[in-house]
Amino acid sequence: MSILEVQHLEKHFGTTQVLSDISFSLEEGQALSIIGSSGSGKTTLLRCLNFLEKPNAGTISVRDEVLFDAADPQTQLESEIRKKRIHFGLVFQNFNLFPQYTALQNVTLARELMARDHDGETKEQIEAAGRDLLAQMGLADRAGHYPHQLSGGQQQRVAIARALALHPDILCFDEPTSALDPELTGEVLRVIRNLAEQKTTMIIVTHEMAFARDVADQVIFMDGGVIVEQGDPHQVIDHPHEERTKQFLSRYAEQ
Amino acid sequence: MFWTVTLSLFKGLGAATQLFFLTLLFALPLGLVVAFGSMSKWQPFRFLLYGQEKPGTVTRTLAALRPIGALTNVIVWIIRGTPLMLQLIIIFYGPGLWFDKNIWAFGSGRMAACTVAFVINYACYFSVIYRGGIEGVPVGQREAGEVLGMTKRQIFFKITLLQMVKRVVPPMSNEIITLVKDTSLARIIAITELIKAGEAFMKSDGITWPLFYTAVYYLIFVGVLTILFNYIERKLSYFR
Numbered sequence: 001m002s003i004l005e006v007q008h009l010e011k012h013f014g015t016t017q018v019l020s021d022i023s024f025s026l027e028e029g030q031a032l033s034i035i036g037s038s039g040s041g042k043t044t045l046l047r048c049l050n051f052l053e054k055p056n057a058g059t060i061s062v063r064d065e066v067l068f069d070a071a072d073p074q075t076q077l078e079s080e081i082r083k084k085r086i087h088f089g090l091v092f093q094n095f096n097l098f099p100q101y102t103a104l105q106n107v108t109l110a111r112e113l114m115a116r117d118h119d120g121e122t123k124e125q126i127e128a129a130g131r132d133l134l135a136q137m138g139l140a141d142r143a144g145h146y147p148h149q150l151s152g153g154q155q156q157r158v159a160i161a162r163a164l165a166l167h168p169d170i171l172c173f174d175e176p177t178s179a180l181d182p183e184l185t186g187e188v189l190r191v192i193r194n195l196a197e198q199k200t201t202m203i204i205v206t207h208e209m210a211f212a213r214d215v216a217d218q219v220i221f222m223d224g225g226v227i228v229e230q231g232d233p234h235q236v237i238d239h240p241h242e243e244r245t246k247q248f249l250s251r252y253a254e255q
Numbered sequence: 256m257f258w259t260v261t262l263s264l265f266k267g268l269g270a271a272t273q274l275f276f277l278t279l280l281f282a283l284p285l286g287l288v289v290a291f292g293s294m295s296k297w298q299p300f301r302f303l304l305y306g307q308e309k310p311g312t313v314t315r316t317l318a319a320l321r322p323i324g325a326l327t328n329v330i331v332w333i334i335r336g337t338p339l340m341l342q343l344i345i346i347f348y349g350p351g352l353w354f355d356k357n358i359w360a361f362g363s364g365r366m367a368a369c370t371v372a373f374v375i376n377y378a379c380y381f382s383v384i385y386r387g388g389i390e391g392v393p394v395g396q397r398e399a400g401e402v403l404g405m406t407k408r409q410i411f412f413k414i415t416l417l418q419m420v421k422r423v424v425p426p427m428s429n430e431i432i433t434l435v436k437d438t439s440l441a442r443i444i445a446i447t448e449l450i451k452a453g454e455a456f457m458k459s460d461g462i463t464w465p466l467f468y469t470a471v472y473y474l475i476f477v478g479v480l481t482i483l484f485n486y487i488e489r490k491l492s493y494f495r
Contacts, residue, residue, distance in 0.1 A: 050402050051401075051402075052398055052401065052402065082401075082404055082405075082406065083404070085401070085402060085404060086403075086404040088402070089402070090402040092395060092398070092399065094395060096393070096395035096396060096398065096399035097399075098396065098399070098414055099418065099494040099495055100417045100418060100421075100493075100494045109403075109413065110400075110403035110404060110405060113405060113409055113413065114404065146493065146494050146495075147494070147495075148494065148495040162403070163402075166403065166404065
């Protein structure tokens with residue numbers, strides 16, 4: 001049974017078609033990489049999954065529950081969306097940490113707000129969980145630091161811990177290393193690799209081809225808002241069938 | 256004589272201070288309301304577009320109309336576009352002149368009228384500063400809150416607000432220092448604030464130095480505020 005099922009997703013901004021007829025599924029514990037040039041719709045797809053954009057057509061289902069159906073307004077109510085979106089976690093390209101909170105507070109804030117509403121865990125429990133997550137990211141000694149006191153790589157790892165804090169079913173990464181200096185990408189990729197080894201279900205939009213091939217169980221190549229090719233990473237990246245995939249990858253090889 | 260003048264000016268300072276704090280008390284929150292009004296994206300006529308293949312110009316204009324935002328912007332334009340002195344005169348004398356009913360005919364009626372005029376005027380100026388502060392917070396901050404399942408309220412109070420406050424402190428300090436000196440406009444409706452108190456000695460005793468002595472009061476007032484604003488900026492410098 002697949003954990004995520006996306007069917008016939010479409011998105012247009014005004015008259016510009018950004019996504020057309022996107023369908024794919026993802027098994028629990030698997031990692032999916034989405035590759036493609038800028039403007040191919042990768043990021044928009046990720047933003048649709050996290051309900052930051054509203055698709056114009058199609059459905060998104062998690063564990064056989066239809067979270068979003070463009071044809072059914074009942075699934076698009078503000079309050080409903082808010083509950084459903086925590087099935088997904090999102091790590092942004094430029095971190096978007098909250099500057100006025102420490103690393104630990106960034107990780108615990110959302111869960112504390114939720115516990116207040118539902119009278120769930122205590123503050124101590126949430127904090128302990130937050131410290132565990134930071135330790136898992138190799139940042140145990142940075143819990144009290146503010147974002148501006150951390151390097152880009154450290155900030156991105158805090159952002160990953162923050163996304164994990166709500167135990168999302170599917171963790172999404174939007175070009176997690178694109179805003180980083182080259183020497184800092186390694187530490188972030190290592191963390192994502194560890195998550196893949198622990199069978200975290202993930203969708204990773206990335207420009208790091210070697211990384212995509214090594215970590216992913218499945219690769220999607222997008223161009224012009226459509227899925228051109230999808231399948232096993234070695235097949236898509238090393239032996240692509242489609243002409244457009246070959247062109248894209250050869251441009252990468254040249255760099 | 257020096258002490259007589261000093262004491263008399265203190266009374267003037269009292270009136271100025273009262274006006275200053277009353278204006279801040281009401282204009283600071285009202286400015287936020289005006290800011291949200293001017294940013295309102297509510298389009299009640301959007302439904303006109305539904306099911307229309309090629310909507311006409313009128314339909315499209317009407318559908319794009321944001322009545323609250325537009326109305327607020329017109330009000331801000333009028334208030335910022337006319338002198339505070341004129342607004343003060345209209346609010347104080349207007350009801351008596353045009354409606355034959357002086358609503359300010361009570362004990363501290365003059366101060367009340369003055370406060371109303373100042374609050375409206377300053378709320379409009381504050382609103383523009385607030386809007387700059389809110390729009391200056393990157394969209395990514397709101398989106399990060401959204402994907403963490405926070406409500407709009409939580410995002411505003413837990414994430415945006417403090418970042419906005421940090422951004423608006425320097426322009427706000429400017430505006431609030433201007434307010435100190437604008438209190439001198441109150442004399443137009445015969446409130447004895449600092450300038451009027453100082454000038455009174457010119458008429459009664461034929462001396463001019465009390466008028467210039469008022470500058471010391473303003474300088475000390477503004478000096479205290481400057482220290483306060485520096486303190487707030489320092490307090491908020493722990494994050495960037």
